[in-house]
Amino acid sequence: MRTHARRTIAGAAIAAFALIAAACGSGDDGGAIEGPTITIGSANFSENALVAEIYAQALEAEGYQVERKLNIGSREIYAPALEAGELDLIPEYIGTMLTYLGGTASPDSAETHAALQVAWESAGIDVLDYAPAQDKNGFVVTKATADELGLTKVSDLAAHNGTLVLGGPPECPEREFCLKGLEDVYGLSFTEFRPLDVGGPITVAALEGDEIQVGLLFTSDGTIIAKDFVLLEDDKALQPAENLAPAVRAEIIEAYGDKFAETLQQVSSKLTTPELTAMNKFVGIDGKDPEAVAAEWLKAIGVTE
Amino acid sequence: MVDEEGGGMIEFFGEVAAWFGDSANWFGTSGILNRLREHIQITAAATAVSTIMAIPPAVWLAHRRIGGTLVVAVVNIGRAIPSFAIVVLFLPISIRLGLGIGFWPTFLALLFLAIPPMFTNAYTGVAGVDPDLVEASRGMGMTDREVLLKVETPMASPVILAAVRVAAVQVVATATLGALVGWGGLGRFIVDGFAVRDSVVVFAGALLVASLAIVTEVALGAVERRVVPSTLRSRSEHVESIVA
Amino acid sequence: MQAAGGFFSWEWVVNHLDDIWDRTVQHLLLTAIAVGVGVVISLALSIIALRFRWTYAPITWFTGILYTIPSLALFAFLVPVTGLSVLTAEIGLVSYTLLILIRNMVAGIDGVPPATVESARGMGYTGRGLFFAVELPLALPVIIAGVRIASVTTIGLVTITALIGQGGLGFFILRGLNLFYSPIGTTQIIVGTVVSVALAVAVDLALVGVERLATPWSTRRAAA
Numbered sequence: 001m002r003t004h005a006r007r008t009i010a011g012a013a014i015a016a017f018a019l020i021a022a023a024c025g026s027g028d029d030g031g032a033i034e035g036p037t038i039t040i041g042s043a044n045f046s047e048n049a050l051v052a053e054i055y056a057q058a059l060e061a062e063g064y065q066v067e068r069k070l071n072i073g074s075r076e077i078y079a080p081a082l083e084a085g086e087l088d089l090i091p092e093y094i095g096t097m098l099t100y101l102g103g104t105a106s107p108d109s110a111e112t113h114a115a116l117q118v119a120w121e122s123a124g125i126d127v128l129d130y131a132p133a134q135d136k137n138g139f140v141v142t143k144a145t146a147d148e149l150g151l152t153k154v155s156d157l158a159a160h161n162g163t164l165v166l167g168g169p170p171e172c173p174e175r176e177f178c179l180k181g182l183e184d185v186y187g188l189s190f191t192e193f194r195p196l197d198v199g200g201p202i203t204v205a206a207l208e209g210d211e212i213q214v215g216l217l218f219t220s221d222g223t224i225i226a227k228d229f230v231l232l233e234d235d236k237a238l239q240p241a242e243n244l245a246p247a248v249r250a251e252i253i254e255a256y257g258d259k260f261a262e263t264l265q266q267v268s269s270k271l272t273t274p275e276l277t278a279m280n281k282f283v284g285i286d287g288k289d290p291e292a293v294a295a296e297w298l299k300a301i302g303v304t305e
Numbered sequence: 306m307v308d309e310e311g312g313g314m315i316e317f318f319g320e321v322a323a324w325f326g327d328s329a330n331w332f333g334t335s336g337i338l339n340r341l342r343e344h345i346q347i348t349a350a351a352t353a354v355s356t357i358m359a360i361p362p363a364v365w366l367a368h369r370r371i372g373g374t375l376v377v378a379v380v381n382i383g384r385a386i387p388s389f390a391i392v393v394l395f396l397p398i399s400i401r402l403g404l405g406i407g408f409w410p411t412f413l414a415l416l417f418l419a420i421p422p423m424f425t426n427a428y429t430g431v432a433g434v435d436p437d438l439v440e441a442s443r444g445m446g447m448t449d450r451e452v453l454l455k456v457e458t459p460m461a462s463p464v465i466l467a468a469v470r471v472a473a474v475q476v477v478a479t480a481t482l483g484a485l486v487g488w489g490g491l492g493r494f495i496v497d498g499f500a501v502r503d504s505v506v507v508f509a510g511a512l513l514v515a516s517l518a519i520v521t522e523v524a525l526g527a528v529e530r531r532v533v534p535s536t537l538r539s540r541s542e543h544v545e546s547i548v549a
Numbered sequence: 550m551q552a553a554g555g556f557f558s559w560e561w562v563v564n565h566l567d568d569i570w571d572r573t574v575q576h577l578l579l580t581a582i583a584v585g586v587g588v589v590i591s592l593a594l595s596i597i598a599l600r601f602r603w604t605y606a607p608i609t610w611f612t613g614i615l616y617t618i619p620s621l622a623l624f625a626f627l628v629p630v631t632g633l634s635v636l637t638a639e640i641g642l643v644s645y646t647l648l649i650l651i652r653n654m655v656a657g658i659d660g661v662p663p664a665t666v667e668s669a670r671g672m673g674y675t676g677r678g679l680f681f682a683v684e685l686p687l688a689l690p691v692i693i694a695g696v697r698i699a700s701v702t703t704i705g706l707v708t709i710t711a712l713i714g715q716g717g718l719g720f721f722i723l724r725g726l727n728l729f730y731s732p733i734g735t736t737q738i739i740v741g742t743v744v745s746v747a748l749a750v751a752v753d754l755a756l757v758g759v760e761r762l763a764t765p766w767s768t769r770r771a772a773a
Contacts, residue, residue, distance in 0.1 A: 046727055071724055072714060076502030077633065170500035192334050194487070195497050201730045202396070202406055202487045209405040211487075223730075287731035289561055317629065384698065385749030387705040389712075390722050390742035397556070397729045397738075478619030482709075485726065495625045499712070504629035511625035515618040522617050 035255050037065040041078050041087035044071045045198040046290065047135060047220060047280050051091040051244055051271070053294040058267045061304040064260070074171055074198070075100055082247065083123045092247045094130055095240030099176055105240030109134075112241045126253050128261050130245035131271035137177050137199075137239055138219040139232045145213055146230035153233040154186055157214065161189045167203055167212030170195040178216060181238045190214070201284075220273055222281025244271060270301040320505045321512070335493065337513065344490040344517060347408070347480050351415035352473045358416070359423035360465060367431035367461075368453045376425045383421040388479045391417055396486040411483030411490075418479055419472045426471070430464025431457050463533045470525035477518045491517060556735040569721075573744060576717025579710065580703045580752070583639055587646030587699060594647070595654035596680075605655065612648040620645065620706050624713050633714040642706055646699040653695025657688030686764070693760040697753050704749040708741065718745045 042052035095105035101119040172178035282288040399410035484492030494510025598605040711719030721741035728734030
């Protein structure tokens, strides 16, 4: 009786031990990385949301816990949110961000990036390595308008001061790289400024319907090619370097260390302007899903499989 | 944006007052006067067109006692449709129709949202006229048309006028959303203010919109009281509206 | 323009069922909190209005003004004070429920037949007991009718909170606005709209069910 009981108990103990060992050894959490959830935010236009999505998926593939808060709003809304800790990472454009913080941006990417890092440090934000991809403000007219008025460069618009309507994002009149700069640097004046959207479909529709003659679109926007618009050359170099770079809260970098920055750098280094423009076209024109486009690209560059 | 209690708030209201005091904010295409004009014009137009399109059919159908169940269904579904969604939906529709951005998507959305409640209110008003009264009129020898024009419509007028008033206020509210689809109007201050996080402009815009809505409610209410005989006033209490 | 000329992409819907679900849940939560808080506040105000009749007019006047203020404006008033938060959204949403709830609560209680109240008093019910055990249950059909209207209205308004960073299903509508040249954009607008309406209809029906369960003695149906 006793021997039998001991064997049964021993057997049960061995079985239990085996089960526990199996559970421990299986590594079922798939290499999930312990640490604070990374909240990734973006501005309220599709390119920024797309790049944010790319970073999010790249981090998730490495095992980080990611939460997305995309399409938040303009810089005045998401930048304070980042500094306050409501967001942990946003993809930023180095030139405009530096100016927003009170610095002076130049067409030199390295210089602008270094200056931005310094400017944002005190708020506890690290700006990681920048991508080759740039997305600047571009002033665009329809082909018909360009032909009719003989426009190839922004300074050509001066000959038509007071006759054209400019359309762009609501914050345009106050931005150095938008209407304010056009007035100060190029000496332009428009009959009216129409607040539309941030280089999005409403601006495109307004250009097509001739409700505005000059519109602000982004230089990496696939629509420009798709709609046969003319991107006016920035001959007085109003636009500074606008490379994309991930702005991350220093606390997150501290929590995760170098490997985190490396993961993002791997992605950023492969993001060029043509790649970005192509992806923008897939999403904005061809109607592909941003999540799918991001996933496909990450696979293509070898970050995920 | 408001740093501390008391002092911060007073300072903020001071800034709002200063914004209104700055004459530059009143004139020009993006000034208060122009936006107010745009807003009032679209409200008047949308309310007028909705009235013409909704009321006569409603009155006629109610007179014939046709379509009662449809009316109930429309009321329930109509309340459930988010006005924000309709304004946004009409943007691609308007573009595909070649009508462009801004005014037309806003105007069409306003019609879409105002006509159903106006229709159901007018219908309910006429259908709610005391059947004995209608019987008696017929008994007195009135023709069908006379009953409609001389009995049912006047008796239903409080409800119909209330319906117009409610629709006008709703249109003022929904027109605020037109700023999202490239239109102007008073919503511009709120939307643009949000975009640059200028809470003074946002607040000022909200004041303007709220004031216009309240003024519209009060003004049309006063007109109603003038026109509707006191004996019929209690009928106009439960008129449907959509909050926008 | 999109080659196929389509405006709806089932593929997107299928790929985003979990997103749609999450947003629907968020939408319902925002609604539930707003209507819940609205009911509590309205109940308190209604009791005051019933007890002190002269307060009914000012209360309806004030909640009427809140109701008249366009929702975007109301949220705009709140943002400088309470930020782009759930609180801002909820304060706004609650405000729009008050007028209809208070009106229906007061009308409901007033509508309880005096004879019934008398009998209850005769049986020994007084004051708070009379109110909570007799009048309130009998007023339930009219009150729930008010809750139905408040809920459906709130579900529509929650979409607007997307503009202040919240949104539930309004998120899809706003996103679609940024992408409407692509079928993905128009799909999102349609999905946001249709699911929101479906949600409103479902909640409405559910509340009708609640009313039937809560008032088994009632053979009369309350007017909507």
